[in-house]
Amino acid sequence: MNFLRGVMGGQQTSGAQQSGTQTIQKLCDRVASATLLDDRRDAVRALKSLSKKYCFEVATQAMDHLINVLQTDRSDSEIIGYALDTLYNIMSNEADETDENQQIASDDLGVQFSETFIKQQDNITLLLSLLEEFDFHVRWPGVKLLTTLLKHQSTQVQQIVLVSPMGVSRLMDLLDDSREVIRNDGLLLLQQLTKSNAAIQKIVAFENAFERLLDIITEEGNGDGGIVVEDCLLLLQNLLKYNNSNQNFFKEGSYIQRMKPWFEVGDDNSGWSAQKVTxxxxxxxxxRVLVSPVNPPGATSSCQKSMFQCGLLQQLCIILMATGVPADILTETINTVSEVIRGSQVNQDYFASVNAxxxxxxxxxxxxxxxxxxERQPFVLRCAVLYCFQCFLYKNQKGQGEIVAxxxxxxxxxxxxxxxxxxxxxxxxxxSLSNWCAAVALAHALLDNATQKEQLLRVQLATSIGNPPVSLLQQCTNILSQGSKVQTRVGLLMLLCTWLTNCPIAVTHFLHNAANVPFLTAQISENLGEEEHLVQGMCALLLGICIYYNDNSLENNTKDKLKQLIEKRIGKENFTEKLGFITKHEFYSKAAQKPQPIFSSPDHMLFDHEFTKLVKELEVVITKAIYKSSEEDKKEEEVKKSLEQHDNIVSHYKKKKK
Structure with a gap:
């Protein structure tokens, strides 16, 4: 093996490169033609030693020979181990991490070599069968190789594993391996295997994955454990996120109860390690995956119930009120409690009873x-508290009443x-951020609750000594007219729109102040800069609400008179164009996606999720109302009255029958 000396040491010159290529060719010939196993084994071992330095050459010349070794020399674990190590080296193709360009090129080569390897599906089947070998020198490189193949060609490898008899079962057996390094690398393999594949996720779950993973987390010390606990949690997340079948299986298996000890914290919470925080x-x-608002409502409700019954919610509330908890854990705990109580009356009632x-x-x-x-608190914490308050009031009329009271x-x-x-x-x-958050929080105390909208009209505020108190409704409009920051005005307009929607009495109170309508029409009709477009759209929405929910009790501000005012001062087309500014705003669609208020910066905090739903409902009906003639309005009112009379007769008849 003297010819190896030139390439195994010293600097890599063009001569060395040529010599390396020749050496690899000779070694490949020896693997292919040697009749003695010892000679083949030595040649494969030499290829392994060259496979990092001459990755491309070994991959292009030796891959087929190495696959052949895996097929024909299975009785010898040593040569199989060398072959698997060599294949792993050329697929992972690890470059110098400090050289970014080299790393990208290496990743591309790894993807290409992986693609070549899996063109023959039998190669993955062969690899799966080799993982049944208990020998450390076969199983460990086999696990690493399959993990790398999944990283580079996940969808294709997943499909092959899926159709391989007992394919997933063989990989699940890695979790029971007594050698920690194999078990831990097995976790990384299963993480890659279960990514974005619901079918594999289900099979893994039915292979008792939840029991096994929760056992490992307990053995490793729960939150105080090391990176193995992190890997188990990442795998559990893969299995449960967006997978309703697995979520149901997790709940039905009483695994939620096993999560409670994770959140048992002591009195002194200072000095948490970075790993514990992770x-x-x-x-x-x-x-949160189990109670996410995007899950089917029945599934979420069922998990919320279990979390209260087993004491998990109570444990989270202890963390919420504990001292010394790291800020990011406190923020995420607030977000978690939010979703555990959202829409669940029992959980909301419990949360209302928690004292600091x-x-x-x-x-x-x-x-x-x-x-x-x-304003001195971190922005993400303030967002989390707002979300918690919103979730506490979500479908909770009792809680809404308590807040307004x-x-x-x-x-x-x-x-x-x-x-x-x-x-x-x-x-x-x-x-302005406090203004916005408080306005949105108060709007949630009024959502779909006509009683509280009327009750809030009773609120009087003392503005200054010697002056009579003003109503909360009027104070909101006073601040609007003072031309404060856009964020403040948008928050107040969202509150007013929510308050007046479906509440004719509130509309009457608003219209009773002679300054309000002229202020709105002036805002809408002015030709202002782009930064004011959103406020103009919101003012149009508020004026539209005043028309649509108007009971005509104020002679000077009936539906007809307000519509005439729009036609005269603004123009119907101009009005509907301004109304359309809301849904066209860049931050509208993002807020419409999910209930949690997530903003990249405080300046982006403009829309509330529930408000986007309200806009969607109102934009169409307001546009129709603006274009309706007074005759059509009268007919509609008559139909409404006759329907109400009919309903009253029916309910009266039902009472008599009882």
Missing amino acids: NLHLMLQLV PSNPPRPAIVVLLMSMVN TLLPSTIDANALSAGQLLCGGLFSTD
């Missing part, structure tokens, strides 16, 4: 709202800081 973050995300361990004790809701309207004169406790006081403070503070 693990807890993934654990919280896993809870202060003296005197304060409701958790109040403590959280204090953070939301505090803290603003009413008869229930205000002068000595206690209430949710209502904090929201009012935020609504009228000098911080």
